[in-house]
């Protein structure tokens with residue numbers, strides 16, 4: 001079931017994986033790019049900018065930002081953009097390429113803590129599912145909410161028994177396991193430090209990461225508060241406070257803890273970055289057409305069951321900037337659903353604020369306000385998917401919501417009111433990235449405010465991206481390494497043995513190593529080559545060298561490279577001459593040495 005997370009991924013596999021992966025596709029799925037000559041360019045996803053200085057090179061299989069200096073291979077991009085650890089980024093690319101990641105020495109190596117946590121959370125998921133299968137009350141609850149078995153399975157729903165130690169007894173088979181269970185967020189602590197099950201008598205919603213692994217749970221209280229006495233008390237913890245509880249529902253019961261309880265933040269779970277249901281959405285769609293953001297677990301599940309398999313939920317938090325980024329990375333049309341009441345409108349405004357800085361051209365944020373007293377779950381159950389689609393079709397576009405809310409208590413018939421609107425709107429519109437949408441929003445503000453704001457209001461003065469010039473030729477070795485990193489196949493232009501390997505100069509050993517590496521694997525791209533050095537201290541320096549481009553193209557670079565190697569060989573010869581002459585001066589040169597020196601001096605000019 002679980003991938004062996006420990007163990008080393010062989011370098012050869014990384015080479016093969018990167019050879020079968022096109023970095024342009026990987027980045028193109030996440031960032032809107034334009035063709036620029038041989039390369040692709042985009043506004044950098046790693047820093048805020050208005051003019052594109054982010055470049056992706058299909059030849060080098062390498063990206064680089066001239067603004068903030070971000071750079072790397074397809075693996076590095078996923079690590080930075082999707083916030084994946086190295087093995088997860090490799091797994092993600094392997095999945096795309098239809099390859100299976102081999103792990104070397106997986107059994108011998110000490111297992112990583114993270115993989116133990118995943119395993120334990122998986123075991124907890126299974127445990128809760130078993131309890132659901134055995135509990136009539138819990139299954140009745142889901143049935144009363146209209147859920148069928150298929151959707152219970154798809155969301156891996158479960159049930160936590162009304163007991164203090166059911167999960168603990170089942171999974172904490174040793175002291176280390178108990179500590180791990182605690183670290184996974186599945187236990188609470190009593191006043192005297194005793195540990196007991198965090199989730200009791202709750203239907204359980206596993207929260208999955210982007211690879212379908214359980215990283216946390218949400219639990220909804222099942223029994224009415226007065227029936228709670230049946231659970232009994234543990235001596236040390238008569239009334240657990242559940243102080244770290246997260247109530248996702250303002251109508252929370254006043255019984256044992258909040259109506260909804262989430263796992264606390266753990267090494268694997270950061271609620272501001274996760275979306276409930278996203279894994280199921282990705283499973284249901286090769287290309288996600290739109291996303292529907294709702295508030296509750298049951299909303300997501302009911303929508304999926306009704307065939308609206310694009311629903312996700314934030315986990316009891318307002319939509320964060322991280323959420324907005326994650327949402328738009330999946331698709332360009334995002335619907336946010338809210339109650340029609342005052343709290344709903346406030347939540348919508350917070351969502352609007354979080355998406356504004358991410359409204360690049362082509363992206364669309366729409367806001368749905370449901371009729372009074374309805375939530376997505378109730379609406380789809382009474383009116384079906386067609387009824388819900390109607391709500392989506394009547395959604396309010398971002399522009400309308402923004403100007404509508406700002407103008408709410410403003411008299412637009414008065415000059416004062418118009419000025420106030422402009423004053424409120426301007427700082428918000430300034431956050432929109434450069435593009436047609438930003439221009440249109442400012443046009444609309446001019447129309448409503450009856451003022452000319454001037455062309456390109458607030459735009460930063462346009463600064464041409466600083467192309468890093470070719471580094472000054474500090475040394476021939478550096479020049480040769482630079483060329484080789486930018487165009488690895490140059491290694492094939494010179495045949496071993498390489499006389500210069502004996503040259504005592506900084507960087508020679510690295511140059512030789514690079515040459516040998518590329519000759520052994522001639523298909524290596526720049527990105528794949530650099531991946532070999534990702535964990536080494538030379539890594540960052542090599543990446544910087546890789547970012548530039550040799551002016552004059554491939555053939556000019558070849559000539560320059562061969563010339564540099566030729567000069568290095570002459571320097572090596574001179575080094576030997578100096579050595580032999582020093583020995584000769586000291587009277588320590590034998591006949592063979594004298595012979596060698598004569599030959600070297602004779603060929604020096606060549």
Ligand SMILES: [Zn+2]
Nearest residue numbers: 044047065068
């Ligand atoms: Zn950047």
